[in-house]
Structures are given as C-alpha cells and as structure tokens.
Amino acid sequence: MxxxxxxxxxxxxxxxxxxxxxxxxxxxxxxxxxxxxxxxxxxxxxxxxxxxxxxxxxxxxxxQTPLEPLALDDLTLPPSLQGSIVRVTESTNADLLAADPAQDPQARFAEFQVAGRGRRGRVWQAPYGQQLMMSMAWSFDSWPDDLGCLPLAVGVRLAQTLQGLGATTVQVKWPNDLVVGGCKLGGILLEHRGEIGGACRVVIGLGVNLQRFADDHAPDQPWVSLDQLVATPLSRNAVAAAVSGALFTLLADYPQTGFAACRDAWQRVDASHGRAVRIVGVEPGIEGIAQGVDARGALQVMTVDGLRSVFSGEVSMRWA
CATH class of the missing domain: 1.10.10.10 (Winged helix-like DNA-binding domain superfamily/Winged helix DNA-binding domain)
Structure with a gap:
C-alpha cells in the first residue's frame, strides 16, 4: 500500500x-x-x-522518541553544494532528476518520503523525521571512464564515513548495500542521464537507518540502526553533514581518480569476501566463493566451472 x-x-x-x-x-x-x-x-x-x-x-x-529536524544551518555543507530540505516529498531522487542541472551540485533532504525507492524497484519507507533520506545530484563535463563503478565507490566512501563516526563494523554487500553482519543499515540508488562521450549527470539516493524502528514499521528484512552501533548518540544533522561532505569529495575527485582510488578500501569493507554466495536476479543463478571485485567493479565468484565475473544481480549468502 x-x-x-x-x-x-x-x-x-x-x-x-x-x-x-x-x-x-x-x-x-x-x-x-x-x-x-x-x-x-x-x-x-x-x-x-x-x-x-x-x-x-x-x-x-x-x-516517545524525540525528533531532531534537519536544518541547513546545522548541516555545514560544502560551500558550493546547494542544499534543500523538504518535509514531505515523493522521492528525493525524483526531485533532483526533475531539478535544473545548472544548479548542480545540489543535495536534497527529506523528513518523509511517500514513494521512496531502492534498488531493483523496491520500496524504501522510513518513519517521519527519524532516519536519513537524501539525494545528491552532480553534473560531469564528460562521461567518467569508471562511471559503472561509481555505485561501488559510493558504498565504500559511505561505509568509511560511518566507521569514522563510530560504527566500526559497517561493511558493504556488493554492489553497495551498507550492512552489519546479516542486517541492512542503508541502501544506495544511483541514476544517471547522458550520452557516452558527452556530459553526464548522476543522482545518488541514500537511505540510512539512524534509529530503531517501531515493530509495526520495521523493514521486511533483517535490519540494524546506527544508534545500535555507536557508543555515543549521534546528531542526525551531524550524520547528514558527514555523509554529504564525503559524497561531495568523492564526486569532485572521481573523474581523475576513478574506482582505482577506492578498490583497496573496497577489499577492506567487502562483506562477501571469502563467503559462499549465490547471485540472484540472473539466469542461470551463479554460486561459488566471492573473491572481491576486479578493476571494472565486477564481483569475482569462484564457481565449480572456474572464476566468473558478475556485473549485475544481487548477492545472497549465509551470515552464520
């Protein structure tokens, strides 16, 4: 519904x-x-x-749970990043996809989304004013060589940022789900527009569980919230500011550094490395032991038939 x-x-x-x-x-x-x-x-x-x-x-x-409204004065965004906060919207990604690219880079934050979206068409819903729901739009002058790896780079940078805030156990499940053990902390949705060889515009949507969900509003999958992972409660505005700054720096540097600058870090936060995995959403399914990613961002899976490179699909694995 x-x-x-x-x-x-x-x-x-x-x-x-x-x-x-x-x-x-x-x-x-x-x-x-x-x-x-x-x-x-x-x-x-x-x-x-x-x-x-x-x-x-x-x-x-x-x-029963006090709210900390988002406020631009408390976010301390990078000076050249245009920020906006909306109380209620359908989707921050949809808002920025419809926004004027001349205003890029720009970030959009929401207290509540009516039609939040996740990867593979999933619905992403969160209680009012308790979690982090945001998107960032960025226009590149030309199509970055490693654009296909950008979702992975975003996942790595965000995991590092949350680790720096005290959530030291955060990892990334390929390609870019933020997880702790078998529980999801956050998700990323990247959409882009442009022609290969020409200008390119990307919109990165992010949802992070900052606080525990009430039982009747909990996600339909194992989940964890940031407040369960840190010793000292974190300001919602401080988390939004840290995440925005990290994304801004990544996108500003990406045309020059590409995924190569993140690949070693990926191996350190890779939740599936060395684990038995099954890739769902592809025909036929691929099963084997995950061996990290290659320079193209493809997940490497050692199967009974040899090493396979996986470019799409979703990782399913046992966490115990």
Whole structure:
C-alpha cells in the first residue's frame, strides 16, 4: 500500500510534540482551535508515520522518541553544494532528476518520503523525521571512464564515513548495500542521464537507518540502526553533514581518480569476501566463493566451472 503524506495539521502537531516532552492536550487543542476529541483523533493518526505517542491523564501527550529536524544551518555543507530540505516529498531522487542541472551540485533532504525507492524497484519507507533520506545530484563535463563503478565507490566512501563516526563494523554487500553482519543499515540508488562521450549527470539516493524502528514499521528484512552501533548518540544533522561532505569529495575527485582510488578500501569493507554466495536476479543463478571485485567493479565468484565475473544481480549468502 502506498504511504500517505501527513497533512499540514498533523505536521503542526508533530512540531509541537517533537521535543519528547509532555504536552497538555487541553493546551494543544486550544492552540489548534479544535476540540479535545478532534485532537485525540489527530494524535491517533501519528503511528501511521512511524511516530509512537504516549498518552497519560494529567500530563497529556508525549512523542516517545524525540525528533531532531534537519536544518541547513546545522548541516555545514560544502560551500558550493546547494542544499534543500523538504518535509514531505515523493522521492528525493525524483526531485533532483526533475531539478535544473545548472544548479548542480545540489543535495536534497527529506523528513518523509511517500514513494521512496531502492534498488531493483523496491520500496524504501522510513518513519517521519527519524532516519536519513537524501539525494545528491552532480553534473560531469564528460562521461567518467569508471562511471559503472561509481555505485561501488559510493558504498565504500559511505561505509568509511560511518566507521569514522563510530560504527566500526559497517561493511558493504556488493554492489553497495551498507550492512552489519546479516542486517541492512542503508541502501544506495544511483541514476544517471547522458550520452557516452558527452556530459553526464548522476543522482545518488541514500537511505540510512539512524534509529530503531517501531515493530509495526520495521523493514521486511533483517535490519540494524546506527544508534545500535555507536557508543555515543549521534546528531542526525551531524550524520547528514558527514555523509554529504564525503559524497561531495568523492564526486569532485572521481573523474581523475576513478574506482582505482577506492578498490583497496573496497577489499577492506567487502562483506562477501571469502563467503559462499549465490547471485540472484540472473539466469542461470551463479554460486561459488566471492573473491572481491576486479578493476571494472565486477564481483569475482569462484564457481565449480572456474572464476566468473558478475556485473549485475544481487548477492545472497549465509551470515552464520
């Protein structure tokens, strides 16, 4: 079912509850100009957006997980990177694909996505204001030689960035899922436009689980959140700033350095190296032992018939 967007009335209520303190229902209703019963109905809608609200007689309402709204003043983006924040959108990737390339490089952040997308057409949905949902658009003057390896390079750089923030166990599952053990921490979706030999524009979408999900909004696969991996809680704005800076530097340098500058680092964060894997999404399926990637970014799999280079598909493996 396609998620619905919170109305302006609900966004107002979210703002009032965002600090995680107790707020009088009587005072909230009076400020909104509605009855207590109408306010109660609005509060009852908030779990649809992954927001858990406590209610207690004499105290009112409390958002059980306080929110840290994204703010450009707190993001400290690179000076030449145009940043924008939207509270609700269909998809930050779609927003930037439709944006004027003359404004590149530009980054788009969202508090909530109605139609977030992942790799291979999957839906990517997250609670309001709790995770990192962003995209970055970059225009290259000419088609980079290693454009096909850029998704891998992005995965490596983001894994390194999160490790630097204290999540030292983050790895990359080929081609670019951020994982810890058998659990997914984040996903990357890269889309590009252009002609080989000419200019090229890429839009990189990123979703990272920053906080634990409520049970009824958890992803339909094993998952982990950044707050489970670090010793000290991290500011949501600080994570967004670190990730944006890392992507900006990677894209600025990529036409000169290509994937070669990331390949050694890939081997250090490669979650599948030396493991038995099965490549799904290709016919026929490929099974064997993963042996890292080659200079073209292809996953090397040692099968019973010899070494195979895999350029597409998805890695399935046992983690135990």
């Amino acid at each position: 396609t998620p619905i967007a919170p109305s302006d009335d609900l966004l107002w209520l979210i703002d009032r509850l965002a600090d995680g303190a107790w707020h009088s229902g009587e005072a909230l209703a009076a400020e909104a100009g509605i009855s207590r019963a109408a306010l109660s109905k609005r509060v009852a809608l908030l779990p649809r957006f992954g927001l858990q609200v406590g209610a207690r007689s004499g105290l009112g309402y409390q958002l």
